Amino acid sequence: MNPDAHKIWLAPRWALAVLLAALGMLGPFSIDTYLPAFAGIAQSLDATPVQMQQTLSAYLFGFAFMNLFHGALADSFGRRPVVLTGVAVFTLASAGCALAGSIGALVFFRALQGLSAGAGIVVSRAVIRDMFPPAEAQRVMAQVTIYFGIAPAVAPIIGGFLFVHADWHSIFWFLTGVGVLLWLANFRVLPETLHSTHRQPFNARNLLRGYWQLGANPRFLLLALASGVPFNGLFLYVLSAPAFLGEHLRLAPTSFFWFFVLNIGGIMAGAWLSGRLAGKIEPRRQIRHGFVIMAAMSVVNVAANLAFPAHVSWALLPIAVFSFGWALMVPVVTLMVLDLFPERRGLASSLQAVIGSLANGVVAGVVAPLVMHSTVALALGSMLMMTVGLVAWLVLNRRWPAAVAAVAASH
Incomplete structure (x- = not known):
């Protein structure tokens, strides 16, 4: 924790939580906002379904790759410059997507979006632990989870509205506007939270040492799996929403919002209780x-x-309660990940985000297309995602109970 934390942020705690949550929302907003316009974009750019899938894959792979470096850069140069640079590049990439005249250009700018969007979620987690002691950090992380949980549910609604009432270009102009507002807000109020004595030297040897220290540590990997993969139990349904809601539950597009409202409610209630x-x-x-x-x-x-x-009378309820359980536990597990290596919180947040984004990519590119044809397959796929996280947590507790207890006791 930064020893000067009480001096560098004098506004209410919830205001910082809102700012950091907005940074974290860039990632899911970039994925989910344009999904309702897939068919329209394909028709406009004369693109095949495979080419349209590449616009999603390029983003996810860019997001996963650059997440390896956002945290290391933030540990060396500070949280603030990484955030401002990341949001600026995201804003320019969003404008590039809006102006894209071919599928190749759209894939390129989507990859650039992915490379930059991860800075927000990676650095925001490190900022929380820079600024607050453990119990207080959990409360702020819970508040961030409340706001963050809204993004995957609200984004398709906004994207669908913009596509219907304008065109697909307006979706990316909307993301450009979000980027501009977010950059201005962070430029004006986000303090530098990394204390000068906590900075890591930025060189290849130190960077590789950090990656090896975390990547070869089974406790870190298991905690990262426990925090990152279960979210995909919900994310699978979000990605499969057109098939799940429209084909299987026979809901009209105007009624899709019930699915999102219930899941937002579950996430907000779970994070509030956390x-x-x-x-x-x-x-x-x-x-x-x-x-x-x-x-x-x-x-x-x-x-x-x-x-x-x-x-529809019962199929949405288990998913909403699942979301409640995820939001109840994830702030705690995330803080435990960051506190395993206090001197490398940025790097720990990076690798945690990489594991989560790789899981997202597998779900989007492999699992969702395989299971969306059947509600039973969807339910089994969701259970599989949860089981990966559960097994990771159980193995961690069984093999290193004393170490887990020590980290937990610090909270």
Whole structure:
């Protein structure tokens, strides 16, 4: 934690949480806002479905690749310059997407968006731990999760509205405007939270040493899996929303918002409770409660889809409760990841984001196309994502109970 934290941010805690959440929302907004316009973009640019998929894959691979470096840069040069540079490049890339006249140009600028968008989510996590002691950091992380959870649900609604009432170009002009406003807000109010004594030298040897220190540490990898992969149990349904809601549940596009409202509500309620429990119960208990809820809802979801034809009267509820369980546990696990190596929080946040974004890429490019044809397959795919995180957490607790207890005790 920065020893001068109490001097460099004098505004209310929630204001910093809103600013950091907005940074974290750039990633999911860039993915989900343009999904409703896929068909329209393909028709306008005379692109095939495979080429349109490349606009998503290019973004996800760019996002995953550059996340390897955002945190290391932030540990060496400071949080503020990395944020401002990342948002500036994202803004220019969004304008490039809006002006793209061919599918090749759109793929290029989507890759540039991916390379820059990760700076927000990576650095915002490190800023939280720079500024707050453990219990307070959990409350702020929970607030950020509340706002962050809104993005994947609201973004397709905004994108669909803009596409219907304007055209697909307006979606990327909207993202350009978001980038401009976010850059100005951070330029004006975001302080430099990395203390001068905590800066890491920026050279290849130190960078490789940091990657090896974290990447070869099984506790870090298991915590990163436990925090990053279960989100895909929900993200799978978001990516499959047109098929799940329109084809299987036979909802009109104007009724899709119920799915998003329920999941936003679940995430907000879970994150709110996570913040309320900070410092009141043992962090490991809170994580266990989150996984129990997600596991129970996964079993209920699979069983219900096997036993009954999918119907809107019940099919949305297990997913919303699953979202509640995820939001209850993820702020705690994320802080445990950052506190394994306090001197390299930026790098830890980077590698954590890489694992999550790689999981997102696999779900978007492989899992979703394979399972979206069936509600049973969707439920099983969601359970699989949750199970990866659950197994990682159980193995961690079984093999290194003392180490997990020590990190948890620091909270």
